[in-house]
Amino acid sequence: MTHVKNPVSGKRRAYRGTTTAAGTALVLFAAVSCGSSDSGDGTSGPIKLGAIVSLGGSSHAFGPTKIDKTVDAYFEDVNAAGGIDGRKIEYSVVDDSGTPNGAAQAARKLVGDGVVALVGGASYASCATNEGYYKQNDISAIEAIGATERCVTSSNITQVNPSPPTEFKLMLKFGSEELNLTRQCVIKTATSLSEAFRKAAPEVEAKTGDKLAFQDYSVPENQTDYTPDLLKAKSAGCQSILIAGGPQQTPAVAQQMQTQGMDDVVLLQMSGSYDTAVGKALAKFKIPMYAGSSFAPSDTSSQDMRDYTDFMAEHDLPVSSFTEGAYLSAKYTVDVLKGMDGPITAETVSKALSDMSPIKNDLAGTPFEFGASNDAIMVGKLENGVWKPVSGTWFTWK
Structure with missing residues (x-):
């Protein structure tokens, strides 16, 4: 090459x-x-x-x-x-x-x-x-x-x-339907996708019947201190926080959540975090964590x-x-x-x-056809530093 x-x-x-x-x-x-x-x-x-x-x-x-x-x-x-x-x-x-x-x-x-x-x-x-x-x-x-x-x-x-906005919607839908969360929040790194995520939020609210309790799509890309947003999320009574950014951000967010006494708040993550190294980096935190997987996790059998x-x-x-x-x-x-x-x-x-x-x-989760979109993810839960599929089935918007 x-x-x-x-x-x-x-x-x-x-x-x-x-x-x-x-x-x-x-x-x-x-x-x-x-x-x-x-x-x-x-x-x-x-x-x-x-x-x-x-x-x-x-x-x-x-x-x-x-x-x-x-x-x-x-x-x-x-x-x-x-x-x-x-x-x-x-x-x-x-x-x-x-x-x-x-x-x-x-x-x-x-x-x-x-x-x-x-x-x-x-x-x-x-x-x-x-x-x-x-x-x-x-x-x-x-x-x-x-x-x-x-x-x-x-x-x-x-x-x-699946497109990042699709995965974003599916993770929030998962939090609502599978975890019974009614006060979900979003913290998103400021990228070219921020507006697409912002526009997708009302679709999630219409689907779940619950308003997002707190949203910020403008976090500077290289920011390492999320404490200001986390304090706002805590004040808003967030039951979950979806971190929509790179997986390298997640350990810092988890550490800061723990520092702020937010151990009972669910940390939802995008598919980049569904990774062996990221799982190990998050193992020391007691916060409940879930991550989407754009494709079948490697421990599935086929x-x-x-x-x-x-x-x-x-x-x-x-x-x-x-x-x-x-x-x-x-x-x-x-x-x-x-x-x-x-x-x-x-x-x-x-x-x-x-x-x-x-x-x-x-x-x-979706057969490949040029011009058609992939609209299915799997979701895993972090257990002792290892991502484990919540189920062996694909999670879709339908």
Whole structure:
């Protein structure tokens, strides 16, 4: 896989080995020259796929999640097994640093390099910035993790995971229906999704019949002291607090809740917290905690889960909701490519995705169909530092 730093800076590096500009040029040349020459009509040569990932640029960057490495490893295995009808996949990732300018530059680089589809992306800027450009160039994108609402609403972009606002609504619905909480509260980091969350709140209130007791969607992204909001939540009589932000915030919030004597307040969390390391970091707190999982937890039993965990172990990659999304985005793409006859171009891949039949995989609560949204999560409870599924069933908005 070719890995490129934010193209605005002009710096490039190879994904593996020496990270020099000359090394990257050599890798690019070798990747193309080792396969058959590309005729330009989509019938021969490597199948070029790409992704835009916010690997750096903020505390919520996706670099540490290994999303890009998971997709790359999947395509490497496909290539080792003979590729797609003998054609190898050539995969490139560009880091947009989470900025609109970086995302726009990244899209133009990938399309200019001849990718036929985008697979395994995770960006805070790309969907909103590039949807029009993708349409102009007949490019379809399957996002491993859709980080903004435009990843859901754009006709040529589909995300594998439930959208963050959907997960937000489902966690509050869970608190109401499964935990019988009537005074729920929200503390949300200020991001591009804040307005989408704010707009989703009335839907939750209409569904549950209860007003949210306290809401703040403007917490500075790098803030570490949540005491002012926690005191407001305590004054409002909150029975639960949904922390809608990055999982790295949660231990600090739990510590501050404990300091304020809020041990009996339920701490609800988004899917990023449904992670082994986060669970261990929260083990010392006595606060009741629940977290959503965008995909099936790794301790659920199915052949699809065994295939995923075996793959991750073989490649020494972390098991998490982030890499489940990456794995599924690659797998769905390969399934569609293998079902195609004739040339593989941006236009024919978009047509195949548009016409595809839903693909069921037990890692997800909703069969994958391009243009349709995933609207199901599982929920886990933290027990002695380990997330345990509340039930083996998917929780939906219906």
